[in-house]
Amino acid sequence: MTKTNMSVMDNVATDLFDAPVKQSLLSAFLAEPTHWLIVAVLDKRVIGKCTAMVHRRPDKEDELYLDEIDVIPEFRRQGIAKKILDHVLKLADERDCEECWLGTENDNIAARKLYESNGAKAEEFLLYYLEY
Numbered sequence: 001m002t003k004t005n006m007s008v009m010d011n012v013a014t015d016l017f018d019a020p021v022k023q024s025l026l027s028a029f030l031a032e033p034t035h036w037l038i039v040a041v042l043d044k045r046v047i048g049k050c051t052a053m054v055h056r057r058p059d060k061e062d063e064l065y066l067d068e069i070d071v072i073p074e075f076r077r078q079g080i081a082k083k084i085l086d087h088v089l090k091l092a093d094e095r096d097c098e099e100c101w102l103g104t105e106n107d108n109i110a111a112r113k114l115y116e117s118n119g120a121k122a123e124e125f126l127l128y129y130l131e132y
Contacts (some may be wrong), residue, residue: 008039012046013072040071040080047072050084054095064092066102069111081114087132089118103127 012021029035030119034056040048046109048071055063092100102120104111112122 005129008041008044008046011044016046016049016070016072036088038084038091040075040084047075048080048084052088052092052095054092056100061098062095063094064088064100066096066100068106069114072125076110081110082117085114085118 007028008064009021026037029051030037032053034054036050036052036054038050038052040044048069051067051068053065053067055065066085069081069084069088071078091098102115103125104115116122
């Protein structure tokens, strides 16, 4: 998605995002060339999405951080998330990202199956939230 076709985001399925998409936040997100928003559109309605960021560091090659992939419930288990994942991984490869990292909850079996079908291997780690 580019700044020139942001209008596709005018018709987003309810509950696809955690909260309603705010135009100012969408514009700021898309203004960063290392921030990606991939969407699945059916009948001019956004029914699936992936947010990802290229993670840059001074001592290592770029990596892709895959923040979220989601498809609204009525269209799950139809291969849409797989197509979105394949597309974002292709973009990461074109960008020469060394790897992709992401997280999901232990009980999110559908997500785990999706990632493992692409060769991902789960690792145990601790997640901390800092509130301020």
